[in-house]
Amino acid sequence: MSEPVIVFDKVKKSYGDFVVINDLDFSVSPGEKVTIIGPSGSGKSTVLRILMTLEKINGGTVYVGGDPLWHERKNGALVAAGESHLRGMRKQLGMVFQQFNLFPHMTVLRNLMEAPRVVLGLSRTEAKERAEELLQLVGLTDHAHKFPGQLSGGQQQRVGIARALAMRPRIMLFDEPTSALDPELVGEVLTVIRRLASEHDLTMLMVTHEMRFAREISDRVCFFDKGRIHEEGTPAEIFGNPQKERTQQFLRAVT
Numbered sequence: 176m177s178e179p180v181i182v183f184d185k186v187k188k189s190y191g192d193f194v195v196i197n198d199l200d201f202s203v204s205p206g207e208k209v210t211i212i213g214p215s216g217s218g219k220s221t222v223l224r225i226l227m228t229l230e231k232i233n234g235g236t237v238y239v240g241g242d243p244l245w246h247e248r249k250n251g252a253l254v255a256a257g258e259s260h261l262r263g264m265r266k267q268l269g270m271v272f273q274q275f276n277l278f279p280h281m282t283v284l285r286n287l288m289e290a291p292r293v294v295l296g297l298s299r300t301e302a303k304e305r306a307e308e309l310l311q312l313v314g315l316t317d318h319a320h321k322f323p324g325q326l327s328g329g330q331q332q333r334v335g336i337a338r339a340l341a342m343r344p345r346i347m348l349f350d351e352p353t354s355a356l357d358p359e360l361v362g363e364v365l366t367v368i369r370r371l372a373s374e375h376d377l378t379m380l381m382v383t384h385e386m387r388f389a390r391e392i393s394d395r396v397c398f399f400d401k402g403r404i405h406e407e408g409t410p411a412e413i414f415g416n417p418q419k420e421r422t423q424q425f426l427r428a429v430t
């Protein structure tokens with residue numbers, strides 16, 4: 176078995192006295208598609224936000240690609256990570272948010288070109304070529320010159336996915352990517368994610384309430400409760416034959 180690409184080792188995260196992530200041990204293998212399900216407030220988004228270095232942790236260690244996220248190795252010792260280490264770590268990950276988070280004042284094409292140009296230093300031509308390829312992948316070639324406000328929610332979220340992919344991350348994080356969408360727009364977004372899930376090399380970690388979809392695309396499903404993994408297993412195990420009472424309760428309530 177190859178080394179995990181994401182590791183949470185006894186990770187703690189709290190806000191004041193309120194413990195959000197409680198001694199979490201969790202890992203994801205390269206290419207694995209993992210879904211996190213669980214009640215609201217159980218810490219699911221926090222896990223993704225920690226990986227994106229949008230949140231600091233209060234204890235334990237997070238590793239991405241074998242390197243500690245918040246520390247770097249200098250002369251054999253671990254020291255607090257500098258900005259360049261953090262940038263390097265972040266580059267491995269792309270994140271898709273529930274609220275699309277596109278740049279409203281930029282066209283779709285520019286939304287896709289911005290980070291590759293600024294962060295990766297791609298030329299305008301290279302960035303444009305990459306952006307056009309991705310617009311084709313998400314079926315939005317005809318909308319390249321529109322602004323986000325001129326698109327439907329489903330189209331905006333497909334731009335959000337393309338924008339994350341434009342950085343060529345090896346890990347994609349999805350935080351309830353369809354929760355903000357009208358029901359009739361959910362399908363087009365899931366179709367794009369399904370296509371990505373068929374890519375063998377891409378590691379995917381997704382929080383979702385779309386249980387049928389989770390069942391279909393996941394290698395492993397983790398049920399979160401109170402900042403820990405309460406139960407995990409294959410989709411067949413978790414959805415077909417959950418062992419823990421709380422998992423059963425949750426699934427009864429949402430399916």
Ligand code: ADP
Pocket residue numbers: 190195213214215216217218219220221222
């Ligand atoms: P989930 O995504 O599972 O719904 P979150 O990871 O967003 O849960 O949040 C877990 C808990 O942490 C929630 O109870 C939330 O209110 C709390 N929380 C999140 N961010 C903050 C913050 N900045 N300050 C205080 N509490 C927070």
Ligand code: MG
Pocket residue numbers: 219220221
């Ligand atoms: Mg959340």
